Amino acid sequence: MRTKIKDFGWFSILVLILIFLSFNQSFTATTFNKNNNYCMSCHRFSFIKTLPSGEKISVKINPKEIKNSVHGKFKCIACHSDFLRGKHPSYKFRSKKEYMIKMSKIVCQRCHTDKSLRKNPVHYNLSKTAPCIKCHGYHNVKPIKVARGGSENQYCLLCHSRPLTKKMENGEILSVQVKENVLMNSVHKKLKCIDCHKEFSKGKHPFRSFKSIKEYRAQANNICKQCHTKEMQQFEKSIHAQALVKGKNAPDCLKCHGYHNVVKISNNKQLQFNLCVNCHKKEAQAFEESIHYKALSENKSNSPTCSSCHKAHDVLSTNIANINKSCIKCHKGIKEAHNKWLYNPPFTLKSFVDVHFKGASCSACHVNGNKAIILTLINKSNNKPLTLEKISELLNLDPAGVKEKIDLNGDNIIEEKELWQFLNFLKPQVKIDLKGRLDIINANDAHRIVSKKDAIKDCTVCHNPQAKFVGKFEINKEGAKPEKINMERKVVNSIYAIPNIRDFYVLGLTKITILDIIFVLAALGGLAFAFGHLGLRIITTPIRRKRRGGY
Amino acid sequence: MKKVYLHPLPVRIWHWVNAISFIILILTGLQIRLVDKMHWMSFKTAVKIHSYLGFVLLINYFIWFIYYFGTLKFFKIYIPPIWRPIEFIKRALRQVRYYAYGIMVGDKNPHHPTPENKFNPLQQVAYLMIMIVCIPLQLITGLVLWDPVKFKTLGSLLGGLQIVSFIHTALWVFYAFFIFVHMYLSTLGHTPLAHIIAMITGYEEEHEEH
Structure with missing residues (x-):
């Protein structure tokens, strides 16, 4: 009997545990749904938050996006931990940029700490150049494996198609965004990113620091030099290159040809002209008065443009x-x-x-x-x-x-x-x-x-x-x-x-002016000799007559 | 009156072509240089005449050169006897004395020209310098100035265009002096026209005086 009571006791505890567990699970699921439903009850609408900078942020959530993202099974408060039913703090971000930086820190880096990011140095370096949101987006975070499986260019563009910027040591901001459509319309459309940016790859993204945009661009010339050796050699002789060395605001490859939007301009004279005119406005005004410009504006095939006379790269x-x-x-x-x-x-x-x-x-x-x-x-x-x-x-x-x-x-x-x-x-x-x-x-x-x-x-x-x-x-x-x-x-x-x-x-x-004077003196000297001698001969005529026995 | 055949036909042709060319070249040279002050003719005409006559002078020089070197008369007539320097200097001084004094008082010219000994010592030195240094230099510098690109090497050898121009102009200055002296001395024959007629006919009638 005593054994039966004991067995019943164990069974009861087991049942209780199972009841508790099943109750607890059902409680959690209910709470999760309730919490998301609670958030979505507002965030399914197109709410716009206007920041003091004037920028606008949509706070509308697309449930599908979340569902398809790597965070599809997360509840809202898993990331937005400072939000609860009845607790909705109000952030005061001045700009979208500040919003992205701070939200990346508050939300993403709570789980994705520096320690975990260091396991992948590329990712860690990148995380120091841009906020997480810039590359990974807001709620539609995709597993990185998706990109790794694609082409190299797609891998780079995963981040660089977004409005990424790089801050220079002097505070200058450089956009490192690469618009795919721009790239595809350029003469370099068949190239891979790494053909130019050789030190970068899927597994390598060195963290680089530049004092200024000028310093960054100086190194960018070396990228072009990898293929355009002849043009670069010509350029290095030019007055533009000399001015650059002197630290002057002179054109480098990028100034004329752009970053990723490099187009073939050798067949388009108006484009060539416009390129130089960007800086040489006074010269352009003068040129517009010439017969050459008349020919250019009439689209004559033999009309000259700036480089016809000054050359394109070795401008002296x-x-x-x-x-x-x-x-x-x-x-x-x-x-x-x-x-x-x-x-x-x-x-x-x-x-x-x-x-x-x-x-x-x-x-x-x-x-x-x-x-x-x-x-x-x-x-x-x-x-x-x-x-x-x-x-x-x-x-x-x-x-x-x-x-x-x-x-x-x-x-x-x-x-x-x-x-x-x-x-x-x-x-x-x-x-x-x-x-x-x-x-x-x-x-x-x-x-x-x-x-x-x-x-x-x-x-x-x-x-x-x-x-x-x-x-x-x-x-x-x-x-x-x-x-x-x-x-x-x-x-x-x-x-x-x-x-x-x-x-x-x-x-x-x-x-030589003095020779004219000497000429006159020489001619006068010749005449003086002749007339002087003649004069002396005339004066001395009586002497000769006397010697000849005359009177 | 004794007649001596002093001036063979090639020499006479050369002399008169040379004389006329020289005078015109000197005058057109003056017009070219003083285009702002003189208006005898247009700059273009002056340059044209100067250039044409420059080539006439060049060809003419070769007439002289071929004649005198071909007949070897150059060495007899133009080269002073440097192997008898003292005697030559004495003769030269006698000639200077004659022109400066003797001619005034009725002395006879110490030099008696013959076909082989045409020039007195002063003429010999002067004409040697003119024919071997001055005229060739004038022609060479003239060629360089006529087309400095075509004759660039020649110009560089002479030290550059400015030096070439200086030599050409300095010789022009010298000829301006020489032409008057030469013309005057040509009247010092036994009659004022004796030497001039001799250069036309080739025969010198009076060879006691120069």
Whole structure:
């Protein structure tokens, strides 16, 4: 009997436990449903929360999204633990960004702690660059395995298709969002992300830190260089690259070609033009007055754009770029055309046209601008212009000091005496020569090319001592446009020009004036000799007559 | 009156072509340089004449060169006897004395020209320099200035375009002096036209004086 009672006791406890357990389970399920229903009773409606920043956040919940997400079986309060029936705290986020950051911390990182994230360094690094919500979304959190199974690009775009940003050390914000449609419309649409971003992969996402967007972009040039070696080599020679090295706001690959929206522009002249115009507005205005722009606007197939003359990547300072070559590149047969009237008889040699093409810019005759005799200091050892920076280094002076050394009296005009003195000062340091050319004063005027019928054909416009040219002394600068300082024009007519401006000779214009005076003196001397001797012979006639026995 | 055949036909042709070309070249050179002050002709015409005559002078120089070197007369007529320097210097000084003093007082010209000894010591030095240095240099520099690209190497060898231009102009200055002196000295024959006629006919009638 005692045993039966004991058995009944155990059975009763078991039944009680089962009843309790079943009751408890039913209680939990009911509570869960009740809680979600309770939340959804409001959040199924399109509630919009307006933040102080003006941004709007929808707080409507789509139950399907949650159901299909990795958190499908969670109840609302599993994540939003500070919410309960009867407890609905009100968050005061100033902006959507703050909302995303704080909610990621409060909600996601309660379970997905730094410790757990460190197991996957890529993920951990990423988590430090963007809030969880930015990549994983709000309620539609998908298992990452879905993306890993897709293409590499899809894997990257999983995060980068979202409005991700990267904060630089100086506080600048860079968007690292990549819009798939933009990428697919670019010339790089067939490339994988990792073809350019080689240090990244599905398993590798290094955490990088940049001082500024400028520093970031400087490294971005190296990405392009991986494939576009030739273009990059050309670019590195350019005035743009020099300016970049100097820390100036100059164009790099991205500035002209964009990040992921790289399009082929070599067939679209208007696009090419627009690209440069973004920065060179003044030049564009001048160009719009030219016959070249007329052709461009009429969509003529042979119309020029900026790069036709200045080249696309190896854009050089105009005084060393030999722009004339660019003109000849398009204007084929131009030498023959000039040679019809520009020759030195008795032969019509094309080389005589070259004489003019070398000594004067095309714009000197084809632009209605003021003209100048421009002298540039050349380093004879490499036949390149001597830059202000190099002169500063050689003379151990700052750039302002160099200018003071040239213009000794500070009257903003280099006088003849000042120039020769400066050259004598510089010559012990470096072998130099002065290279001369005829050009327009304002380089921007070169964009205002006139039609052929309005071009200069009168030789005496240049070959005349009184030709309307001013003097300019040009100093090249590294990564900047050369500086033109006013100079006395008679410098080229000085006897000192012979050893110093060896190869610049323009008939009439650069004549050594003193030789004209000596010519007159020589002619007068010849006449004086003749008439003097004749005079003496006349005076001495009586002596000769006497000797001949006459009277 | 004794006649000596001093100037063979090629020399006479060369001389007169040279003389006329020289005068016109000097004058067109002046017009080109002083285009702002002188208006004898347009700049283009002056350049055209100057260029054509430059080539005439170049061809003419070769006439002289071929004649004198071909006949080997150059060495007899133009080369001073440097192997007898003292005697040559003495003769030169006698000639200077004659032009500076002797001619005034009725002395006879110490030099008696013959076909093999046409020039007095002063003429010999002057014409040697003119024919071997000045004219070739004038022609070469003229060619470089005529087309500095075609004759770039020549220009570089001479030290650059400015030096080339300087040489060309300096010689132009020298010829401006020389032409008057030469023209005057040509009147110092036994009659003022004697030497000039000799350069036309080839026969010098009076060879006691120069």
